[in-house]
Amino acid sequence: MRVHVDSEKCQGHNRCYALAPELFDVDEFGSSVVIGDGVVAPALEDKARLAVANCPEFAITVSDDA
Amino acid sequence: MTGPAGPDRCAGATDPHDAADPADPPSIFGPVADWATDFDHADPSYNPNAHAIWADLRQRCPVAHTDRYHGAWLPTTHELVSQIAYDTEHYTSRSVVVSTSTILAQAPVGAAPPISSDPPFHHHARRLLLPPFAPKRIEPWEDDVRALCDSLLDEIEAGLTDASGVVDAATQYAQHIPINVIARMLGFPPEDADTFRGFVHDVLEGVNVDPEERMERFRRLDEYIDVQLQDHRANPRDDLTSFLLEATIFDRPLTHEHVRGSIILLLLAGIDTTWSAIGSSLWHLAGHPDDLARLHGEPELWPSAIEEFLRFYAPVTMARLVAQDHELAGCPLKTDEWVLVPFPAANVDPAAFDRADEVLIDRQENRHAAFGLGIHRCLGSNLARLEVRVAVQQFVARFPRFELTDPDAVRWSVGQIRGPRRLPVRIMPTVPARRV
Numbered sequence: 001m002r003v004h005v006d007s008e009k010c011q012g013h014n015r016c017y018a019l020a021p022e023l024f025d026v027d028e029f030g031s032s033v034v035i036g037d038g039v040v041a042p043a044l045e046d047k048a049r050l051a052v053a054n055c056p057e058f059a060i061t062v063s064d065d066a
Numbered sequence: 067m068t069g070p071a072g073p074d075r076c077a078g079a080t081d082p083h084d085a086a087d088p089a090d091p092p093s094i095f096g097p098v099a100d101w102a103t104d105f106d107h108a109d110p111s112y113n114p115n116a117h118a119i120w121a122d123l124r125q126r127c128p129v130a131h132t133d134r135y136h137g138a139w140l141p142t143t144h145e146l147v148s149q150i151a152y153d154t155e156h157y158t159s160r161s162v163v164v165s166t167s168t169i170l171a172q173a174p175v176g177a178a179p180p181i182s183s184d185p186p187f188h189h190h191a192r193r194l195l196l197p198p199f200a201p202k203r204i205e206p207w208e209d210d211v212r213a214l215c216d217s218l219l220d221e222i223e224a225g226l227t228d229a230s231g232v233v234d235a236a237t238q239y240a241q242h243i244p245i246n247v248i249a250r251m252l253g254f255p256p257e258d259a260d261t262f263r264g265f266v267h268d269v270l271e272g273v274n275v276d277p278e279e280r281m282e283r284f285r286r287l288d289e290y291i292d293v294q295l296q297d298h299r300a301n302p303r304d305d306l307t308s309f310l311l312e313a314t315i316f317d318r319p320l321t322h323e324h325v326r327g328s329i330i331l332l333l334l335a336g337i338d339t340t341w342s343a344i345g346s347s348l349w350h351l352a353g354h355p356d357d358l359a360r361l362h363g364e365p366e367l368w369p370s371a372i373e374e375f376l377r378f379y380a381p382v383t384m385a386r387l388v389a390q391d392h393e394l395a396g397c398p399l400k401t402d403e404w405v406l407v408p409f410p411a412a413n414v415d416p417a418a419f420d421r422a423d424e425v426l427i428d429r430q431e432n433r434h435a436a437f438g439l440g441i442h443r444c445l446g447s448n449l450a451r452l453e454v455r456v457a458v459q460q461f462v463a464r465f466p467r468f469e470l471t472d473p474d475a476v477r478w479s480v481g482q483i484r485g486p487r488r489l490p491v492r493i494m495p496t497v498p499a500r501r502v
């Protein structure tokens with residue numbers, strides 16, 4: 001599993017950073033950045049899904065390409 | 067009018083709770099005849115009954131209308147609220163508070179950038195303020211916020227003469243937290259807290275007074291800020307006011323009006339809003355001992371509980387002005403009419419949330435819009451979340467059991483910011499509190 005953030009949609013609500021700091025960081029403007037290449041360790045897959053389910057802007061997606 | 071609203075589909079009147087400030091000049095409008103065709107979001111009966119009013123309107127008239135305020139619309143579904151929030155072409159943010167004023171600042175800067183600004187200027191005014199409110203700059207305030215909450219709780223505890231004492235969680239506690247925090251961030255005298263409270267009331271609650279009176283109140287606010295700006299120009303320091311005085315857009319300093327407008331925004335945007343969110347959360351816990359007990363037993367639920375309180379009791383409804391004639395869900399919107407953007411109504415729309423009308427403190431999926439949607443997402447949301455979380459947790463840690471003394475004694479705010487303004491709760495005897 002891999003997480004993606006659409007930077008056009010992200011408005012910096014920071015739900016992802018609060019729920020899954022292992023996967024998301026924030027820049028100095030408070031916008032979300034995926035940590036590393038976004039590959040999600042199996043133990044963190046639930047957290048990735050939680051981040052998707054709590055982003056008010058629908059900016060986060062997960063894909064199976066990893 | 068082609069909209070779904072019609073006087074034949076009248077809602078019954080709801081219980082009025084008189085929450086208006088007795089010192090206020092009277093509203094220039096009378097009681098609401100029908101929420102679908104004559105709504106008034108600043109009528110004292112609106113906020114106490116908001117959930118019932120929205121549910122009723124969603125059924126029979128998803129975009130309500132009123133001739134008050136020179137014409138205003140009220141959509142109540144998540145779909146319409148988000149559509150408006152994302153559409154900066156048909157709607158302008160030139161004014162976000164519906165009032166009787168007819169003299170409004172011009173787009174795209176507006177009177178209080180960035181909230182009153184439209185693209186493309188909005189981007190620049192907002193970008194300037196994003197870093198000081200980004201998570202990593204806000205996190206270090208946590209200890210200060212906790213210390214502030216604790217000192218307020220010490221005072222409350224000292225005033226509790228017997229074990230069944232009653233405290234007003236709104237006026238003795240919640241209210242003071244955002245005022246003190248923002249005064250410190252801006253570098254304003256904390257002893258002016260009462261003055262700030264007066265300004266917030268004038269701008270956000272005194273919306274249906276005589277327009278001349280409203281202008282006069284804005285003049286007083288401008289004068290106060292000008293004095294603070296003068297002082298900061300003479301003695302620059304490490305605070306947001308000096309930061310804005312030194313800031314530039316396109317290598318040019320901000321105009322005096324821009325700095326003043328942004329400061330007014332920062333001063334006012336965080337006070338009633340955060341006060342309301344803290345108050346509503348405590349109101350919920352006072353009325354739901356099961357949820358309170360569950361949080362004691364399962365403290366890992368705090369994050370989802372706070373988000374759920376923010377969803378269900380979202381305090382902030384914004385507004386837009388119609389920028390060009392168009393139809394919204396079949397309703398004919400005319401240029402310069404108001405449109406309310408009730409994020410709180412969107413948050414309880416059953417089409418957008420499972421079990422939307424229930425407070426589930428362990429809700430996992432919660433894409434609520436309490437802090438808005440799109441480019442105007444609350445700049446202070448990281449700070450607001452910190453204040454709400456710490457304030458509610460500290461209260462509960464100090465007073466593990468509390469209940470509403472008399473539900474009818476609770477008073478709700480008037481206008482676009484919704485929350486309890488008087489909240490008497492009885493602190494119940496208990497074993498000594500654990501500290502969070």
Ligand code: HEM
Pocket residue numbers: 151159162180181182192244248331332335336337339340343380381382383384385409435436437438439441442443444445446447449450451454
């Ligand atoms: C629980 C408390 C709060 C809630 C629910 C809240 C809610 C909102 C909402 C819904 C908006 C969107 C406005 C729009 O779409 O027109 C907004 C904007 C804003 N809020 Fe908050 N707010 C809160 C606390 C704060 C605090 C503490 C501050 C700062 C001290 C703040 C500063 C701002 C600013 C500057 C904007 C304008 C952003 C822009 O237009 O780009 N808010 N807020």
Ligand code: SF4
Pocket residue numbers: 005009010011012013014015016017030031032054055056057058059060
């Ligand atoms: S939750 Fe969504 S909008 Fe918020 S920072 Fe994360 S990706 Fe951006």
